[in-house]
Amino acid sequence: MRLVFLGLAGAGKGTQAKTLSEKLGVAFISSGDMFRHHLAQGTELGKLAKGYMDKGEMVPDEVTIRMILDRINQGDCQKGFILDGFPRTLNQAKALERALGDAPVDRVLYIKVGEEELVRRLAGRISCRTCGTPYAQQMLADDAKQCPRCGGELYQRADDQPEVVRRRLQVQWPEVQGLADFYGRQRKLVEIDGERPVEQVEEELVKAIDRVG
Ligand SMILES: [Zn+2]
Structure with missing residues (x-):
């Protein structure tokens, strides 16, 4: 079972993807965590990525895809995986498709949340200075000062201010829509209403998986 999660920042897809991976017994692959791991461990791919980052350049998709393939070949991915944070662009989706060859993505779960709700959620977001993990305010105790x-x-990151959030969403939206169209044409896309309570979104996701294959 090979799944990709799609959605704008703040749609809750990271949290949902992680929960679903535990339910299904498949690996959860966050592209952000994967990058941080390679950079922290100073792996060959990590050094390669760092070379671009130090020059202020984007890390080429090929490098990220090599990290993903390396991750997918590990034992815990035998039953499958859920990919979160990649692909973000149409070119990345096409590159991923070529890299996976005859073991392609089975389903793409698109968690849809409207702009107003996203701004409300993101403007209340708190991040960890050390590991970078973002948290919704309501996920933490009121007096929490440390990353769980x-x-x-x-x-609170400067870029989690409402106007900055709105601009970021306007940049992301066409890319997410492009990916939704791409996977829609392949009949792999399942749209989930992400504005409902977390438990209902979880149920919808499980139903969508049951329709796989
Ligand atoms: Zn942390």
């Missing part, structure tokens, strides 16, 4: 994951300091 690593103990790092929590803070």
Whole structure:
């Protein structure tokens, strides 16, 4: 079972993808975590990526895809995987398709949330200074000062201000829509209403998986 999660920032797809991976017993692959791992461990791919980043350049899709293929070949991916954070562009989707060859993505789960709701959610977002994990305010205790994951300091990023959030969404939206169209034409796309309560979104996702294959 090979799944990709799609959605704008703040749609809750990271959290949903992780929960679903535990339910299905498949690996959860966050492209952000994967990058941080390679950079922190100083792997060959990590060094390659860092070379581009140090020059202020985008890391080429080929490097990211090599990281994904390397990850997919690990034992915990035998039953499948859920990919979160990649692809973000149509070119990346096409490159991923070529790389996966005859074991392609089975389903793409698109968690749809409207702009107003996203701004409301993101403007209340708090991040960890150490590991970068973002948290919704309501996920944390009112007096939480430390990251539940690593103990790092929590803070509100400047780019989680409402107007900045709106501009970011306007840039992301055409890309997400392009990906939705691409996977829609392949009949792999399942749209989920992400504005409903978390438990209902989880149920919808499980139903969508049952329709796989
Ligand atoms: Zn942390």
